[in-house]
Amino acid sequence: MQYLFDEQGVLARARLNLHAVFALEALPADVHDALVGTDAGTSRFRQLILLGHGGKALWRAVTAGGLSTDDPIDSHSRDAASAYLDTSPACADYEFLYPPSDNPVPLIRIGELAGWHHASKFRVGINRDWGSWFAYRALVLADSRFTPVSRPRDTSPCDACEDKPCIKACPAAAVTDGEFLSGRCFDHRLSDGSSCAEACQARLACPVAAEHRYCDDQVRYHYGRSLESLRSYRKRGLV
Known part of the structure; x- marks a missing residue:
């Protein structure tokens, strides 16, 4: 059985309004190897989940409680993703690859696969829906059974x-x-x-x-x- 990702809008209400879900086995080899490699401990995972936000609403949600941590946006995003995955019947286990932001994960490449990212001339990702006003907020390996989600690749x-x-x-x-x-x-x-x-x-x-x-x-x-x-x-x- 597969489940629709964020069907009840839990993450959307946390202002993480961009979602992509990939089957690990379907990822291009370069991306799969960069994320999983030969680590036997990751063999329990089935899917890769990419979360992001577009627009102004996330900032309002984060600042409503004050900027109380060193990286309040990362803290908010990780907490919201954890709360959702901890309670979802579709997810048995998961591991964050990002944040922390010092992990060498190919976010831009994955954003391209998700249909979110084109290169702009000022070196910030851009797409038709959000312009350059979007960002990657979490990347998670998961032992989950969500229906894969991405948007069709379009032109820049x-x-x-x-x-x-x-x-x-x-x-x-x-x-x-x-x-x-x-x-x-x-x-x-x-x-x-x-x-x-x-x-x-x-x-x-x-x-x-x-x-x-x-x-x-x-x-x-x-x-x-x-x-x-x-x-x-x-x-x-x-x-």
Whole structure:
């Protein structure tokens, strides 16, 4: 017997509104091996579950109780996923691969398989429904019997964008019609008085699903954290 994933909307009410479920045996070999490899302890798992969110609602849910942990979004997402899987008759056992965020899992590749992710010119995933305003929140190996879920792979919304406002909006000229020039981006973000310290101007200029753009507080939160990481990497000579 198979079960519909989140049929009662438990995770949706926790504002984890993007779901994908894959049979492990059906995954491409590169993804399967990156997640499971030869670890005999993972042989009990049947499925891979990817959870995400799109839009502004998750931030409101997380901040309603205050930002009380080091990573409140990860804590909220993990707690909500655990509560659902612990009580679902479809799931006998599970193991988180993400979060923690330092696990080397191929989230972007899995997002592509789920039909969520296309590469944008400003190096953030994008799709027609949510623009670039979505994110991966949990990746779980599960001994479960959910009906597989993904969305059909479509074309990138960038392909139909003629004006390319993201290119014009980038003050570092890092966003181009070809490759993304990461060195220019990093140098500008780390410069004094940078207009991209707390937000990506190219991303803000993108018109795709702009109605789902994160609020200013959420944008500052995410980019503030990424700026801290970038400063640490620069000190260590990694970028």
